[in-house]
Amino acid sequence: MPIDPLRLHLPPDLSPERIVPRPASTDGGGEFVLYWMQSTFRAHHNFALHHAVDVANALRVPVLVYHGLRHDYPWANDRLHTFILESVVDLAAAFAARGIQYTFWLDESDAPGATWPAEAERRPAAAPRPPSALQILADRAALVVTDFLPTFIHPRQLRGLRRKTKTPVVAVDSATVVPMRFHDKAHLSARGIRPVLMNALPRFLVAPEEPVLDVRRTIEVPFTPTVPTLETIPALVARCAIDHTVPPVEAIRGGTVAGQARLRDFLVTGLPRYAAERGDPNAPVTSRLSPYLHFGNVSPHEVLLAVRAADIPGDTGSSGENAEKFVDEALVWRELAHNFCFFDPRHRTPAAIPSWAQVELEKHREDPRPALYTDAQIEAADTGEPLWNAAQRQYLRDGFMHNYLRMLWGKAVLQWTTDAATALRILEHNNNKYSLDGRDASTYSGLHWIFGKFDRPFYRHPIYGTVRYMSLKTAKDKFDVAALLRR
Template identity: 30%
Template sequence: MKLNESRIEKINEADLNKANYVAYWMQSAQRMSYNHALSYAAQRANQLNQPLFVFFLIDKNYPEAEYGHYEFMFAGLKELKKELEQHNINFFIFSYEDVDIFKKITEKASLLITEKAYLKNLRKWKTKAADLIKVAFYTVETNLICPVEEVSEKEEYAAYTIRKKINKIKDQYLYDYNQVLPENTSGLKLSEELKEYLIKDLDQYLAEMDFAERISYKKFFKGGYQAAEKKLNDFLANKIASYGEKRNIPHLDYQSDLSPYLHFGQISAQEIAVKTLEKAEATEDFLEELIVRRELSFNFVYYNQQYDGSLKDILPDWAFETLKEHSSDTREYNYSYQQLKNADTHDKYWNAAQKEMKITAKMHNYMRMYWGKKILEWVSEPEKAYQYALKLNNKYSLDGRDPNSYAGVAWCFGKHDRAWQERDIFGKVRYMNANGLERKFDMEKYLAKIEQLEAEL
């Protein structure tokens, strides 16, 4: 099937240039498989009988990016480079120094194509490029199953308000489609100016980068499409049948573990959904998370660019007002950011969850809810608590700095939720405690799991 045209948007006023090649700025879709932007770029290149110029920009100062994030991403880029070269597709990795690189790349380009952006830093980056270049510039929705603006024209209140809108249109997008590759595979030579930005050795580039900490997660998560595909196949073969029953049990491993790969675009949500539907059984709970909940988070950050700012701009009125009313309530414990970072609290379950994230770059999803609720309880002001939770999650999680994680942390403060029974500190925001964990799960097994991770360091 063909690429759905509603995924494509022209974002500047410039016209087609009819020059030497079609340029594709790959950034948030770091893959070949189910990459609608790559297919559209190849389609346009074929129409013009021109080769494709695919480029990736590495920003050493990308907001909140840590050593482990770059290491994971670079592993995927090295694999991707080999795959593109096997198809004789020109692929260049550049160091991003300033916006002028877009001028240099598009001087001989007929047009420029990239993926649609949702987070504010990526949207600003692409807007700057659009204002600067003199060729037609298109974005293509490729990291969501349903285009965000096709689903809704506004920020949705909760899962129940967006679910019916997604269900109404998802069949238009939820299909296996034919990937397009460039027919003209002529090699392209870089100008001397562009050679100055070229990164030839990603390992050396990473070694020369400056980080306060160098925490590697490759023991737990290897970057790249092949690793993502392996996790998906294992999940579908061995876990999805029991996903609804066992996904929330902290000491078990019944989650897909695909969120880091989705964050970096190393695998497509559409591919995951299509392959999941082929199972035709026990898929409802997983697809609810993958499609409805995930796309609700993208709706949140796309229509509310204050997602990492003040709770007043993020939360529903009832949640903000109730937290405000209870902000001066006495807290039995009051922890600093450093104490939280070091997992130095009185709560052994919270400490274990924080350690799991620091060691493996991913916290069990149920424990992440508990983790966020306790930060709200233990930090003196809700606004400060929200910033602490974001900072910790963004620093240590491979799936941090993502629409899903911004929405997940905000949920702990009442976003996309309903009012509950009023209590101290939380007001009407949903409460969680250690007794609840112990009633539902064998938490000693979770503690033993984290102790084993520490022992193996």
């Protein structure tokens, strides 16, 4: 009998706005409900999993979680692969505890390494390939549920599977607190989206339910699953045809266990000083949760609920200045980024630069540059500006950069390149190749902020026109540059 999940009980935390497109119906045929895990690497607070379990329970079938890691995603390298494999270790344990079958496939094929973006995007359509494990599993399923993200490879992967299987495929938004589809338009500023988010918060900021799966039966999969352990990860990574020049970051371990530990630590050591010291790159007060939010190891719900519940000296709960400032970043700016990527498919390109800023940058295109550096010089942190080089070295070595430094870092590149398109391309490459939180909606809002997005015109400056200029030279008035350089 056809089952229409819209008519199933949809608890308030799994509102239809999370499901893209609207929840599909299924004829009920199929051995299981497949949850194709693409970007939400957690077994809790996961609305796609939630939906998969709800539908499976209605159909009286099990859920199979399929998680594949290919070698040819853009910028695939040891650092990103290691973080993901560390996440897999936690996922296997968490799903086992919930009695849900989780199966992981590591692509160890020895095809040529990733050359994204330039060459991969230009590559002619490949010869027909045999069906992938994902496609075989999708064909056997009653319904495929996957994660919804409006950026990076996710929209294309979703379209790809929909083309290949007759089974309905729905994508569910676990990336935001207020679902992307709740908004009816693209917001142009934090000021515009803030009241909308704050008004919607009582409805959406509740701890999500964790439904129990009724039918448990082991499904045979058409591949040999990989079961990594922390000890075997280096050898597994070494076997993959990926870029081996970007080493893992030992100080930032991937996975929910490490992400939740980071959150607990932040509540005690960072949050009480957050409002006063967030802008200081030398102060260890920001949460450094962005890699865990990016890979979905922790949920935005648990982060915001924990901050709300935190007992901050001097702050009165959610109305205190530290919590308020944090909510402004982790909810307002973060969800503005998702809103941007959701409504503007050009968000990876210069076409998404606001038109007033495009006009200004074009007017100043011929302005003399203080220096022109090659892509390689910039990537190697080999410019004439020690502060900029130190910032870039944070990406190269630490896989992370403080927000204020990212602003200075991004602004400077425009003056060393011929035009905004070149600067954007170089920034995207370095941000996404080295930063653990790269390839995210916040990546593209951050990069476009450099070129005027979400900002207003400022006083005129050569090269930048009225797009806000930030000087590396005057950074010493804002924070202790010498201390940063010593580090």
